[in-house]
Amino acid sequence: MESPSPLLEVRELVTAFPIKSGLFRRTTSEVQAVSKVSFKIYPGEAMGLVGESGCGKSTVARTILGLEKAKSGSIFFEGKDLTKLSNKEMRALRKDIQLVFQDPDASLNPRMRVRELITETWLVNPGIVEKEDWDKEVAKLMRLVGLNPNSAHHYPHQFSGGQRQRICIARALALRPKLIICDEAVSALDVSVQAQILNLLQDLQQNLGLAYLFISHDLSVVRHLCNRISVMYLGKMIETGDREDIFETPAHPYTKALLSAIPNPKPWLNPNKDEIILEGDIPSPARPPSGCRFRTRCWKAHEICKIEEPILTPRNPNGHCSACHFPMLQESSALHTVPGP
Numbered sequence: 001m002e003s004p005s006p007l008l009e010v011r012e013l014v015t016a017f018p019i020k021s022g023l024f025r026r027t028t029s030e031v032q033a034v035s036k037v038s039f040k041i042y043p044g045e046a047m048g049l050v051g052e053s054g055c056g057k058s059t060v061a062r063t064i065l066g067l068e069k070a071k072s073g074s075i076f077f078e079g080k081d082l083t084k085l086s087n088k089e090m091r092a093l094r095k096d097i098q099l100v101f102q103d104p105d106a107s108l109n110p111r112m113r114v115r116e117l118i119t120e121t122w123l124v125n126p127g128i129v130e131k132e133d134w135d136k137e138v139a140k141l142m143r144l145v146g147l148n149p150n151s152a153h154h155y156p157h158q159f160s161g162g163q164r165q166r167i168c169i170a171r172a173l174a175l176r177p178k179l180i181i182c183d184e185a186v187s188a189l190d191v192s193v194q195a196q197i198l199n200l201l202q203d204l205q206q207n208l209g210l211a212y213l214f215i216s217h218d219l220s221v222v223r224h225l226c227n228r229i230s231v232m233y234l235g236k237m238i239e240t241g242d243r244e245d246i247f248e249t250p251a252h253p254y255t256k257a258l259l260s261a262i263p264n265p266k267p268w269l270n271p272n273k274d275e276i277i278l279e280g281d282i283p284s285p286a287r288p289p290s291g292c293r294f295r296t297r298c299w300k301a302h303e304i305c306k307i308e309e310p311i312l313t314p315r316n317p318n319g320h321c322s323a324c325h326f327p328m329l330q331e332s333s334a335l336h337t338v339p340g341p
């Protein structure tokens, strides 16, 4: 059987920001927030993108959406390279990729009622829903995201935080997208509300065949929704694979450290869970360490890690890849010679 084509394919993406200094604010160098990142998302699939603050997750999202310019690499959406489209072509495609981000208050105009917040998207993108069907469609969307359609005339402040995030999801769905990028979409919510929104996203994925790029700094959040997970560190993709492979046989020390940081809800069932505490700060992406970018915080680091950058290498036939010189080393035989920067 022929395998389906990816909905989104990011190839060797580089996004850089200029560093300006001196009296005249001249560009003196650049920070590569995203450095040769590649991944694919298939229709109906959810991919989790995780990593600590500043590793470049939002920059990946913003570049896909055309809000930042790619320095090099390509972003194929349904086979079209988004980095080569004109503004007009990009506008026509943009409705297929919607963004839901952390702060519903920043994305919802407080002076607009829910009905207007949703119908505004159809005003800006004519031809999706005929005006006479607006009320019916608003009610349908509100029901779809678990809101009472009778509150269509309420303002955002009349809803709870979780409900406001549901309004943002309804607005995103109004344009009938194929891909939704969730950038820390549940991070600001209480854990119980987080679970409700994640369940909603999962139901929508099943019922509407949606694909997600789900960005989070928290691996336990992506575990619920995402069948594939990619881990970033300092602008680089360091591990990617099926959820089971990432959680059960992580190959990169950084992924192991992130996993060990997930609180253990039933410590009596797994009392010997190794806890790996990462020491040191994340280096500046403007001056990344030579070789492996993680080596300054890695308990397995050896001389080669200082000299040679590890490339993403397959660890199994299911697409589990990691970028580490010593993925298979046992913890006990780790080489405790952490080289300086």
Ligand SMILES: Nc1ncnc2c1ncn2[C@@H]1O[C@H](COP(=O)(O)OP(=O)(O)OP(=O)(O)O)[C@@H](O)[C@H]1O
Pocket (backbone or CB within 6 Å): 017, 018, 031, 033, 051, 052, 053, 054, 055, 056, 057, 058, 059, 060, 217, 285
């Ligand atoms: N507009 C910009 N100008 C200069 N540098 C930027 C800009 N946007 C992001 N950066 C830098 O790029 C790097 C990646 O930032 P990004 O926001 O993508 O990280 P992130 O993984 O989304 O972090 P967080 O989890 O905190 O949201 C950071 O070092 C950040 O300072």
Ligand SMILES: [Mg+2]
Pocket (backbone or CB within 6 Å): 057, 058, 059, 183
């Ligand atoms: Mg971010």
